[in-house]
């Protein structure tokens with residue numbers, strides 16, 4: 432038995448990519464009923480992320496087509512399975528790509544967000560979507576460019592109700608990945624120097640994460656000059672136009688030998704190398720956040736590691752989806768995180784292809800789309 436209001440929801444509108452490099456088209460999909468440990472969520476707002484685009488372009492595309500992309504959603508619980516205890520109908524929630532069972536060794540370690548259940552399912556993530564009996568993939572196990580999704584309870588994070596959905600959704604990927612990488616992967620200390628390669632939705636959140644951590648100097652590197660003014664709104668202290676100067680030399684000069692931490696937020700292996708080279712010998716740490724095209728590798732000369740430098744990476748900022756993620760909205764509500772300047776464009780779901788074009792042109796930082804007319808309101812339940 433499931434708790435249902437007002438009637439069972441077994442169909443959903445979704446924006447579907449049938450093949451790489453084709454426009455998304457609106458389809459009415461069959462939606463699996465939530466099982467005992469599952470939750471049905473009405474998605475009110477969903478942010479567009481670069482990794483969605485990489486899937487759509489077939490560059491870093493782990494999910495078979497047809498696929499519903501989107502993994503940065505926020506919405507309202509509409510049905511819960513009989514064994515679900517931590518959320519109820521009407522709750523505002525974020526569907527999280529990496530679940531948190533709370534019981535496995537990894538969840539209890541306090542060191543990683545990579546729940547062992549997630550790791551065991553990573554190649555076979557379930558999807559609630561089908562069309563004429565054929566499976567339709569849900570990107571990242573979420574597929575939030577849909578009106579409704581069904582998630583396991585461990586992939587559902589309840590959030591406070593006073594943050595509008597079009598801002599709240601951003602914590603599901605870009606804010607978690609960027610801010611989390613600073614606080615939960617690199618553990619940037621007060622006074623540290625930081626370089627951020629790529630000032631898109633992830634990079635600007637690394638910038639504001641570094642500000643939150645008390646970094647003394649936050650250097651942003653991008654080839655888009657618009658990112659200079661945008662970066663400063665999030666706490667960036669210096670901007671380097673990577674198209675005009677040698678970024679590594681410029682960072683070495685600004686910091687007298689290199690930064691304590693460098694973050695790569697693009698997924699370009701050449702930039703990863705530059706990030707590594709811009710860190711200080713002795714203790715400099717490079718954090719890899721960008722997702723390169725399938726099959727690309729980053730070469731490292733072992734001697735460079737013997738000089739005390741390290742390379743780390745994280746998935747969703749190493750933030751645990753249920754116990755840590757919702758706290759990011761407290762930072763927003765209390766004025767420590769800027770989400771308002773992150774969401775530069777808001778579109779109806781019918782214009783989602785335009786949203787991806789805005790991303791490719793570099794005009795948008797985050798575009799948020801919705802099927803719901805009321806995505807810009809706070810409480811709608």
Ligand SMILES: [Zn+2]
Nearest residue numbers: 480482604605
């Ligand atoms: Zn993402």
Ligand SMILES: [Zn+2]
Nearest residue numbers: 532535538546
């Ligand atoms: Zn777990």
